[in-house]
Amino acid sequence: MNDTVKIFVGCDPNDCDLEQMMVLEYSLRKHASQPVEIHWMQLSHDPSSFWYSKPEAGEGWRSDDWTTPFSGFRWSIPAFCNFEGRAIYMDADVVILSDIAELWNTPFEQGKIVMAKGGEESWRFCVSMWDCAAAKAHLPPLEEIRGDRKAHHKLRDYFRHHTQLIQAFDTQFNNIDGEGHPIDAIKILHYSDIGTQLSHKHSFKRLESQGEKHWFDGAVFDHPRKDLIELFDRYLAEALAAGYSLDNYKVKQRFGTITKASQKNYKGNDVTRGKKSGGLLSRLFGR
Template sequence: MNQETVRVFVGADRSQALAVPVLAHSIRRHTAAHVEVIPMLDLPVPQPRDPRNRQRTGFSFSRFCIPALAGYQGKAIYLDADMLVFGDILELWHLPMGDARVLVQKEVKFNDQTTQKPGAPPKRMIQSAVMVLDCARLDWSIEKIVADMDAGLYNYEQLVYEMCILGTPDIGTVVPFEWNSLEHHDAATRLLHYTDMYTQPWAFSGHPLGHFWLEEVRQMLTDGSLAMADLAKEVELGFFRPSLLRDIRYRHKLPCMLHRALDACNRITDAASGFVAHKAVYQAKRERERLIAQHGERHH
């Protein structure tokens, strides 16, 4: 009997390229399904004319390329690279689509009016970092999407946070919070999302949930799916912090009471090396801010 292939498209920029196989390893370790993981690394998408509408990362618009990349056939899952999976990906794959064409995270319910679930977004927006897409029913073209943005039909926020290119019935808000746990982990967590780019475990020493990512890497080193030379190369290129190699080797051997001292030592090492987390994204942000200021001056 032919086994269905679960297609997972992962958005990433060059600084997170090696995070993709770590995510893929965590997915495959928790499922018996045949999983195809497709990295979308800095896809060549058109640049909106208005700098305010430009991508916030190298992959902000990648999710809208998935139907075309999938040949407008079958289903697909979208994930960001800065994630780890702790549950069977088939749970996501088999969520009922109903009449929807895209499934996103459902509204997070609180026990009362003042208590917010840890890691939940402070206000409702489309959480599109985890999506299930019916590619056969999505005619998205990134060229047309950007052209419509240039024509003033919508802006970046409306596209990414409201997914305005779909009607309300097309969006199913059914993905459980446990499948996009933002900076949060408990016994029910199925997917941990390191949403703060500047404190991700490969970029910052001391993330309270960073040990999960470090342990996944250690398992890859043990089973041979990753080599220390691969990590060292990312450090050499400035994408991973230099202290990561020390963390991989020694953190799990130290008592917890010494972890804070290790973090302090690691940060000194990283600062002395001149390491800047997500340097390219930071530089792009500064350039976008400069262009926005110029754009505003021209319209005064």
């Protein structure tokens, strides 16, 4: 295939994720052999926006039970694309370390509608690729996805029970926090543990200087892998040297208060914090 790669990225609507967005785009274009088209998916107060949300009036997207400000957007991508072609979804907290055309040009097997990381009943859709036409028969109407605060969880459960619709791709297209692999083996690094995100030291400082707070309200720790911290910092510096600017990713008008689930008790993942029993000491030191 030589067509344009369509990328949909879930990100914050209050300028919290600017560093993530810039590194994602720079790293994506750095390695891409085909043209790419990025759609930033952010909650909006603009009624004409596909991502419009006015929770106090019960209009648009209902993010009440989402972990992030964009959790439920991924299920609407086939509808956004008018159920035509294919589309790749990814969270904003990724660094692309390979040519995205490799994933884009992977053929769908008969009967599969989405590619993701996993197997059996354990699947992760935080990086995924849709066959938009094939997905139409299996997704609820768009207004139901938007208006049902439980839609995100219902759809995760639906695919957990209909795994025959999912095609496993190379696990390195969604490498979670390194997973013990060297950097040169990783195709897409997803620094998924929100508490240890590689961008926090930059974004928290920037937001604090502006009198603002990050959307994540849980405890923040250093990522356990120094090489991944250095990798993010290097790509951030490269992007700036190449003429990228955080200003290019700022929204015209910040969304303001996001109605979503609190992450004050967020426990991260076993990759960054090790196997844990859930107690305070294991959370703090079992990383």
